Amino acid sequence: MTPRVRTLFITVTAVALAVPLLTVTAEAEHHSPPPRTGFELSKGVRWTTQTEERAFLADVDRGSDRVRVGRIGTSKQGRPIRLARIGNREAPNTVLLICSQHGDEPSGREACLTTIRDLAHDRDRRTRELLSRTRVLVVPTANPDGRAADTRGNSDGIDINRDHLALRTAEGRALAAVIRDHRPDVVYDLHEYGATPPYYDRELFDLWPRNLNTDTAVHRESTILSGRYVRPAARKEGYTTGTYGLWTDPETGEPIRQVAGDGQERILRNASGVKNSLGLLIESRVDALTVEERTDPALNNRRRVGSQLAALDGLFTFTADRRGKVESATTAARLAGLRDRGPVYIGGADNDPAGPEEIIADPPCAYRLDAAQLAEVGDELALHGVTHRRDGDGALVPLRQSQRKLIPLLLDSRATYHLTKGQPMTAC
Structure with missing residues (x-):
């Protein structure tokens, strides 16, 4: 990968996504082809079911010694919350992807599932180097009950992304335990949003921890992740980008209204900063962009997932480029608390x-x-x-x-x- 080579995914979606094919090739660790998600197999007509997710992750786990998939919690309705661990378990640098906290926002989940597969199977130099120095942790479906019902909240109607302080939900508790036990350097949270044209309609928004208790260096690296890596990577593949929560004047690009994105500590991106990890919220646009996308929902779905994959390229490039600076920032932030x-x-x-x-x-x-x-x-x-x-x-x-x-x-x-x-x- 570069560090992402989506060979199978791109084969079926490249034309629709209007994304150039990557030139780096990858080969599977085994002779059998890597598994594909239900989304890929249907060419974006439908989202991967939870039964398909379970089989897909089991196949990836069996097919590669780079990945281990286990259960970290159970939803109220009895569905597993899974964590995939990829790469060097002794590496000092850890990146955590949290996918589908909101059950009706599935595109990030699809990007996370194929990322697990590609990191597990691709053998190009950059992927090997990334995984030799970094652990990548992925929670592909953080809200399995909400995903099953296609609802924002969990089975009790609670927004999990407002539960990272109180920890009243099984889902919030499982994620808190992962952050406590693995102390990720970066927490990357994948979401989707509804557009309000012409003021709020980019294909991809992001936002870092705004909470003022975030360490200065951790805050700085979070904004660098956004501004120098994630947004340029998305723009390189043709997607428009912006700052989550800010309406902008369509002619000048100047902010005119803030509708979301405050420093509230119970939201994951802010809780991550308070807990001394870099944080980044990612939001892909749900609404169709063109007449073609309105006519063919699969085309819209593929664009949504494609924008998430492009942003993930920026994350992994950032990880490779700034690993040392990130480790220094998060380590210093954790030690600062001891000075009281x-x-x-x-x-x-x-x-x-x-x-x-x-x-x-x-x-x-x-x-x-x-x-x-x-x-x-x-x-x-x-x-x-x-x-x-x-x-x-x-x-x-x-x-x-x-x-x-x-x-x-x-x-x-x-x-x-x-x-x-x-x-x-x-x-x-």
Whole structure:
């Protein structure tokens, strides 16, 4: 791949996607051809079913020693939430793809499934080098109940992408455990959106962590991933790009209104930044662009998936080019919490300065939880990777740890989405 060679996918969709064929060739690790998804087999007429996904991932796992597929959770309706691990498990650099948090946004899931297959089977030099230095983790269907029902929320109607703080859903808890256990350097979150022409109708939008608790270097690398890699890669293959949540004047390109994309900490791209990982949200356009796409939904579907694949090319090029800088940024951000210095922000964003009431200028050294509070939120703290120590019949949660800036968002009464009202401690 380059690092993506979609040999089989491109064979059936290249004309419709209007994307040049890649010149790098790849060969399967085994004589039998690599498996194809239901989407590929139908040439985009339909999305891959969950039964097909299970068989596809099993075939990929059997056919390559580069990949391991396992279950990391189970939805309320009993469907598995799977994680594919690809590449060198000892590599210091880790990239996590989260696909289909919203069940009615399937194009990113299709891109993730073929990415698993291609990384597992392609033998070109760039793919081998990528996987020798990087672990790629993929959750292909983060919301299996929602995908089965073609709904945004899970089977309880909860938006999983608003549950990355409270962790009330099985899906949110599974993703939190993956982030805690694997400490990804990059969390890449694939979505789709409905256009509002002419102000909001690019083929691909993206957005980095806007939350002000994101470390400066982590924030910088996230914006570099967007501006220097993902957007140029998409534009190179003919897709228009822009910033998620911003309406722009069609003549000048200047922002005229923000309709989404704030610094809210319970959203994955922001939670990733608070947890010291680079984050990037990707949104492909659902609506048909042309008369041909309106007439032939499969053509529209292939364009949606193609834009996701183009953006993934940018992600993997970024990983290869800036691996060292990313590792330095995320490592330094995690160590910074141990110094226990600096403010914590409970509001604002990188394009919306926090007011005085949105800044905890001198955070406490710890929050005390009584026994009932510890019983209520102890599991969630553990899933977030936040440690505590026993204190009588309760516990002290010190800020001096790598997740320092997350803790007030969980336990301070002033934080919008706090889990419980911990008692601030000024002496520890």
